[in-house]
Amino acid sequence: MAFTTKSVKKPEGPVIVSNLSQLTSRLAGKHKGRVILSGSLVAGAVGSAEALSGMVVLPARDTKKAGLLTQQRPKKFYLGVDRDAIAMLVKAGAKVSLGVDVLIKYGQKTKADELMLVCMTTASDSTGVTVLRLRKGEIEELQDFCLVPPSDPSFEADVISFVERLKLKHPSATLGWCSPSPKPSFVSMMEAPTSLWNSPPLTTLSLSGKASAVQRHGLAVLLVAATAVGTAGAIWLPYTKYEAASAAIKMDNAQLKGDYTFATERLTLLRAFQSFYRAKGSVEQPLKQFADIVYAAGQVDGLRIQEARVNWPGGASNRDPLANYDFVLTVEMPKHQDATVLEQSVPLLRELSSATGASMRLAANNGMREIPAVGDRPNLRVYIILGNFYNGS
């Protein structure tokens, strides 16, 4: 394969070189774009690398992985690169790609049945044509042909005849012309875009032919390193949270040190104090109501209070039956001759209840009795009145 030199992307785009003289001038020039090796500088072989003697043989490739001639056996595909070219490129530190990699990449993208003609002028000025059969993302066939040079009068007829033979042999395939050589105007077929040369896969070359340690193990080391970094990062996030929480609790503990110890019992005691105060409640309202009741009783004509008892809320003994009431009044008043003991108590209780708002009743046991007259003292009736304070309801 002998490609003509052609820049496919201006001004720093890749440059295709097909022999040492082109490479020498390329490396001597100011152009610093990528170099695509092709033509006599690169050779390929399937199954065995014997045909590549004298060249630096690159590591064998899997044809299936490359999508190249997968129907052939064995499955190894070898590429050889000119030794002097490699020496010049390594010395110059140039970025290198292989023309065949560009075609493989194109083939992998092509799903339709297509014949691609890669045409170039060989070193001997003849026209070299490499025909690639592309189908289903693979390069199924690869053949090289040699036609007369373009300057030959029979060039047009030779090319047309060649194309017609291809059409007869592959009637279902679409023919396509691929740079670097421009498509002759007398043939009608589609053209592969020149842009496919613009981003060729990079290749690192060495005179040993083998990939360097970095190339062979770099990805593996990178994978392990990335996993380790990812793992460390994943653990770091919760670890920082843990550290922050630990620091916060340590700081709080330090602030509170000496004031108290962190214990549930302590809080329970404080809650009990709070509950104790709430339960005690206010003494204002019950005492005022009690005083009002005593005052109201004192206003009843003829009534005398023997005893007035108030049961303090929550304090009375449950054994005392009178403890169920807020207050107990023991009063005495002169006997009404025309009323029974009970009848006399009714207006009294009504009057007291009306005056105070408290509900009252006579005690069930010994709640009323009579005391006979003694000397100057008249007959008296004694009542034990039980009652509850008015609670607003």
Next chain:
Amino acid sequence: MALKNTSLGSMALAVVIAGIIGSGGFENWKAMTAKAAAQEKAVDDFRVWQGQYNHLLPIEQKWKGDVQSVTVVKDLYSVYTLLGTTPYSNPDTLMVSNVQRLTHDGTDLQAQRVCLTSQGSQGMLFEESSFSTLMTGMHKLMQRPDVQIGTITFSYGPAAPNSDKRSASAVVTDFCLLLRDN
């Protein structure tokens, strides 16, 4: 470092090592996440506790101000002085009827109930010359958080048998003075 140049052996080894690191890392991540969550919860719990404690702290100060320490009580007379002068009670008849631990809703409040009674009476007897003075004194006494009472029975009558002078008296049952432990 293109994939086509990469050694399959080293790549396989790398996958295995990455798998080990990854799985171990995942376990560590789970453990650390759980630990961090537990620690954060502990901080949250502590903050809640701290907030409640700080909120309730004044209660303790109030308690210490309202309730005298048992250490100030040296004898029965010092108990009597804690009652104050109004309403009046006779120190000569003062007796300690009972001493109990003070509990509230099942919690020991770290204090004692020192229950008092007047000898010859049904409870603690207070006396004043007028009913209004007695009521004022009882009101003052009952407002004290360190005093607990059961019932109060008021009466108004002769100060002594066959006496023209009348006085108001109050007999308080279950009259107890609270004294904190320290």
